[in-house]
Amino acid sequence: MSNSRISSKKELPKAYIASEVEDELYVRWEKSGAFAPHGTGEPYAIMMPPPNVTGILHIGHVLEQALMDTKIRFERMRGKRALLLPGTDHAAVATQARVEKDLIAAGHANPRKEFGRDKLLEIIRKYAEKNKSTMLSQIRMLGTSCDWSRLAYTLDEKRSAAVVTMFKKMYDDGFIYRGYRVVNWSVVGQSTCSDDELVHIERKATVYTFKYSKDFPIPIATTRPETKLGDTAVAVHPDDKRYKQYVGNTFTVDVGAAKPLLLKVIADKAVDPKFGTGAVGVTPAHSMIDFELQEKHGLELIPVIGKDGKMTAEAGTAYAGLIAVEAREKFVAWLKKEKLLIKEEEISQNVATSDRFGDVIEALPMRQWFVAVQKEIPGRGKTLKDLMREAGEKIEIQPERYKKLYYQWIDNLRDWCISRQVWWGHRIPVWYRETNSKFQIPNSNADLYIDSNPPENNGWVQDPDTLDTWFSSGLWTFSTLGWPEKTDDLKTFYPTAWMTMGYEILFFWMARMILMSEYALKEIPFKQVYIHGILRDSEGKKFSKSLRNTIDPLVLTKKYGTDALRLALLAGNTPGNDSSFNEERVQHYQHFVNKLWNISRYVLMQIPDFKIVLKAPKPSTIADGWVLQQWSKTLAYVTNKLERAEFSQAATMLYTFTWEDLADWYIEVAKIESRQIIQEKKAKDAILQYILPQLLKALHPFIPFASEAIWGSLSSGELLISEQWPVAGKVGDVKGHDTFEEIKKKTTAIRQMRSEMKIPQHQKIDVKTGLPFVQYKAVVESLTNSTMTITDDVMPVVEAVSTLTDSKRKELEVYIKSIESKLANKEFTKKAPKSVVDAEKKKLADARAKLGR
RNA sequence: GGGAAUGUAGCUCAGUUGGUUAGAGCGUCACAUUGACAUUGAGAAGGUCAGAGGUUCGACUCCUCUCAUUCCCACCA
Numbered sequence: 062m063s064n065s066r067i068s069s070k071k072e073l074p075k076a077y078i079a080s081e082v083e084d085e086l087y088v089r090w091e092k093s094g095a096f097a098p099h100g101t102g103e104p105y106a107i108m109m110p111p112p113n114v115t116g117i118l119h120i121g122h123v124l125e126q127a128l129m130d131t132k133i134r135f136e137r138m139r140g141k142r143a144l145l146l147p148g149t150d151h152a153a154v155a156t157q158a159r160v161e162k163d164l165i166a167a168g169h170a171n172p173r174k175e176f177g178r179d180k181l182l183e184i185i186r187k188y189a190e191k192n193k194s195t196m197l198s199q200i201r202m203l204g205t206s207c208d209w210s211r212l213a214y215t216l217d218e219k220r221s222a223a224v225v226t227m228f229k230k231m232y233d234d235g236f237i238y239r240g241y242r243v244v245n246w247s248v249v250g251q252s253t254c255s256d257d258e259l260v261h262i263e264r265k266a267t268v269y270t271f272k273y274s275k276d277f278p279i280p281i282a283t284t285r286p287e288t289k290l291g292d293t294a295v296a297v298h299p300d301d302k303r304y305k306q307y308v309g310n311t312f313t314v315d316v317g318a319a320k321p322l323l324l325k326v327i328a329d330k331a332v333d334p335k336f337g338t339g340a341v342g343v344t345p346a347h348s349m350i351d352f353e354l355q356e357k358h359g360l361e362l363i364p365v366i367g368k369d370g371k372m373t374a375e376a377g378t379a380y381a382g383l384i385a386v387e388a389r390e391k392f393v394a395w396l397k398k399e400k401l402l403i404k405e406e407e408i409s410q411n412v413a414t415s416d417r418f419g420d421v422i423e424a425l426p427m428r429q430w431f432v433a434v435q436k437e438i439p440g441r442g443k444t445l446k447d448l449m450r451e452a453g454e455k456i457e458i459q460p461e462r463y464k465k466l467y468y469q470w471i472d473n474l475r476d477w478c479i480s481r482q483v484w485w486g487h488r489i490p491v492w493y494r495e496t497n498s499k500f501q502i503p504n505s506n507a508d509l510y511i512d513s514n515p516p517e518n519n520g521w522v523q524d525p526d527t528l529d530t531w532f533s534s535g536l537w538t539f540s541t542l543g544w545p546e547k548t549d550d551l552k553t554f555y556p557t558a559w560m561t562m563g564y565e566i567l568f569f570w571m572a573r574m575i576l577m578s579e580y581a582l583k584e585i586p587f588k589q590v591y592i593h594g595i596l597r598d599s600e601g602k603k604f605s606k607s608l609r610n611t612i613d614p615l616v617l618t619k620k621y622g623t624d625a626l627r628l629a630l631l632a633g634n635t636p637g638n639d640s641s642f643n644e645e646r647v648q649h650y651q652h653f654v655n656k657l658w659n660i661s662r663y664v665l666m667q668i669p670d671f672k673i674v675l676k677a678p679k680p681s682t683i684a685d686g687w688v689l690q691q692w693s694k695t696l697a698y699v700t701n702k703l704e705r706a707e708f709s710q711a712a713t714m715l716y717t718f719t720w721e722d723l724a725d726w727y728i729e730v731a732k733i734e735s736r737q738i739i740q741e742k743k744a745k746d747a748i749l750q751y752i753l754p755q756l757l758k759a760l761h762p763f764i765p766f767a768s769e770a771i772w773g774s775l776s777s778g779e780l781l782i783s784e785q786w787p788v789a790g791k792v793g794d795v796k797g798h799d800t801f802e803e804i805k806k807k808t809t810a811i812r813q814m815r816s817e818m819k820i821p822q823h824q825k826i827d828v829k830t831g832l833p834f835v836q837y838k839a840v841v842e843s844l845t846n847s848t849m850t851i852t853d854d855v856m857p858v859v860e861a862v863s864t865l866t867d868s869k870r871k872e873l874e875v876y877i878k879s880i881e882s883k884l885a886n887k888e889f890t891k892k893a894p895k896s897v898v899d900a901e902k903k904k905l906a907d908a909r910a911k912l913g914r
Numbered sequence: 915g916g917g918a919a920u921g922u923a924g925c926u927c928a929g930u931u932g933g934u935u936a937g938a939g940c941g942u943c944a945c946a947u948u949g950a951c952a953u954u955g956a957g958a959a960g961g962u963c964a965g966a967g968g969u970u971c972g973a974c975u976c977c978u979c980u981c982a983u984u985c986c987c988a989c990c991a
Contacts, residue, residue, distance in 0.1 A: 076953070283991060333990070341991045462918065469987060633927050641926055645940050652953045663950035713928070
């Protein structure tokens with residue numbers, strides 16, 4: 062009775078059913094306090110890239126969660142004070158755009174007008190809260206071991222306070238300014254967007270070449286004739302002989318705008334004399350480039366298109382109120398009538414569209430808030446761009462090629478427009494003194510007050526705009542640690558250790574985190590960044606709702622287990638590269654998890670009184686020695702790969718060891734040998750009791766649930782999550798160059814020989830007397846042309862004589878000679894770094910060993 | 915226009931210091947089986963490692979060029 066009770070405690074069910082254990086295990090981990098950083102080890106923090114509340118987690122998030130969690134579990138087990146801090150992002154424009162789209166689809170033609178600010182915000186807030194709670198439960202489901210006590214949200218009270226503090230600091234230092242500049246305007250979204258929020262799409266357009274008037278000497282080419290109603294200059298290259306005579310002159314032309322246009326001919330090197338007519342009609346109000354020319358040359362600025370995408374009064378009575386396309390047709394018709402149109406041709410051109418609202422962006426001059434990136438910081442003599450560049454050198458980016466991209470982005474960076482005309486987000490903490498009941502936001506910056514609340518109860522009006530969502534995301538690495546307060550967390554964990562993100566938000570997010578962190582804390586936000594690729598479907602397409610190819614992670618985890626899903630995503634995924642997701646892989650890794658389960662099950666059946674062995678036991682057979690040696694190598698490799706965040710290689714190695722080395726080889730051989738070797742069963746048991754627990758530890762970062770579930774049957778003590786990372790036991794100096802393949806071949810050969818020689822399966826072989834073993838040994842030696850010895854101390858040694866072909870042998874001999882001559886060269890040994898010389902020596906030794914020397 | 919990545923078995927992908935016979939999963943074909951596991955085991959077929967040239971004793975790996983695919987940045991007004 063008591064026996065069966067004990068055995069039932071240890072016995073595992075026949076198959077691993079993930080869904081039956083996962084939830085319970087997560088709760089146990091959380092209750093144990095393992096998720097919170099503890100101990101006195103080196104601090105190691107990872108800030109979770111906060112998923113947007115625009116939706117719920119998709120398969121791409123699972124990859125990200127798996128990367129972070131694997132890393133943090135590993136570091137935690139190594140004794141670091143590990144913190145993975147969870148959170149979510151309000152995703153200002155994206156969320157509002159999403160909700161508005163739904164509302165419009167539900168019949169509310171103009172949600173902003175219909176509901177008003179407060180009501181619409183409430184609708185968005187509910188939507189966000191719903192997604193947020195779904196996402197948080199998804200994160201739990203994925204096994205992410207994050208510290209929930211530090212949960213953050215970009216729009217919560219603490220993060221909002223950080224935003225206000227940062228805004229104020231930057232304003233006081235002169236980095237945030239309010240300026241009248243040309244910005245990207247989405248007519249559909251009725252909001253600005255930053256340069257990075259544009260998506261360029263290629264489309265056909267017509268280039269019209271025309272003259273402003275019959276006597277105007279310079280022909281102009283344009284794809285947007287309607288904007289020409291607002292031209293204030295014509296720019297040519299300073300060296301262009303055709304037009305040099307006109308530079309400095311001002312022409313008056315009447316093209317039908319409200320007032321005749323005064324066109325100044327200016328010279329600027331930005332103009333390409335070889336392109337088009339070699340002259341540019343400068344429309345400062347509706348082109349970024351032209352706006353820069355305007356600033357440089359002090360030109361006039363005439364807005365002819367308004368926020369509604371329609372022509373303004375400035376465009377003249379003939380055009381005012383028309384949408385741009387209509388105005389274009391009308392203007393071209395007029396040009397034709399006046400015989401000013403020289404030619405029309407079709408070209409393909411890239412136009413900027415809003416990534417959230419989808420419409421073509423208008424460049425409009427507006428009064429907005431900006432972050433100055435080219436201005437020197439008082440006392441530091443550097444611009445924000447400089448800081449970002451310098452920080453780039455201190456941060457390790459994996460893969461390295463993204464660093465180049467980052468620098469390229471900095472070089473092209475213009476002042477960052479941070480104000481948005483949507484309502485969802487951090488409202489700009491700027492107050493204007495109310496002067497009368499018909500108050501309008503003033504153009505001047507006098508009487509501004511910056512804080513989350515006005516200085517007095519009455520008489521102040523807050524700026525209606527909100528901040529670009531990346532402003533708050535940029536603070537993420539430190540706002541989550543309590544900044545601006547000088548918290549212990551900030552002192553302990555900053556700069557954070559590691560961060561992962563997709564390459565598509567490199568500029569949006571990474572760059573801005575670096576900017577904000579360098580500016581506010583004079584520190585890099587993180588030491589290492591791991592850039593992951595995008596997961597695509599089996600046809601190589603992006604997952605998207607419109608393509609209806611999205612996969613619910615929940616369905617996959619229920620079907621195959623979270624561990625299988627995590628492993629499938631990590632194994633075979635390399636940093637920075639996209640990868641295709643296919644379900645077969647998940648299924649395969651489910652099989653793997655089950656295999657591990659059954660290995661453990663078998664081991665427990667063989668060893669009913671299983672006790673964890675900590676010290677590497679003494680091997681007594683070749684198989685023992687081999688498996689110990691192999692495990693030692695595997696563990697060292699895996700540890701190294703995890704340190705360097707090379708997850709795929711670590712996972713693959715563990716996979717191979719578990720399935721091939723341990724299950725297919727060692728345990729299979731053990732089955733045979735256990736029938737032969739009576740007195741060594743204890744030694745074999747000890748090896749399994751040593752390796753299996755270590756293997757579970759090493760696998761835990763990848764497959765936390767299954768490893769923990771099995772661990773529960775091996776040990777009645779601590780949870781696996783809190784165990785120490787194993788250290789490879791000392792193995793004897795192992796000579797020889799057997800690979801797994803070689804050993805496997807030998808084993809197969811032995812099996813064959815045994816059956817040919819009719820050595821009964823159950824014949825007992827006693828190692829100590831050596832008698833039957835001699836036969837065994839002889840068989841191996843004759844088959845593999847090797848000598849086999851078992852040493853007393855630690856490991857058995859198999860000294861394989863290489864079975865090289867003559868041609869290969871010759872090749873190697875030449876190779877050896879080449880290294881020898883290289884080493885004999887004094888120039889080389891003197892000038893080359895020591896590591897290189899040592900490497901050459903090692904190569905030589907290896908090559909010699911291969912030849913059996 | 916500038917830059918980057920990718921091209922390895924039918925499919926999805928590994929392969930970091932250049933070195934023995936280029937790997938895995940899935941798929942295909944045939945074989946085995948009764949107590950860990952059919953979510954199994956042992957095996958086979960399938961590759962001019964995109965192409966050409968170069969460096970080297972030796973190149974999937976390094977260099978150059980070409981082709982194909984994809985992406986990023988800038989933008990022509």
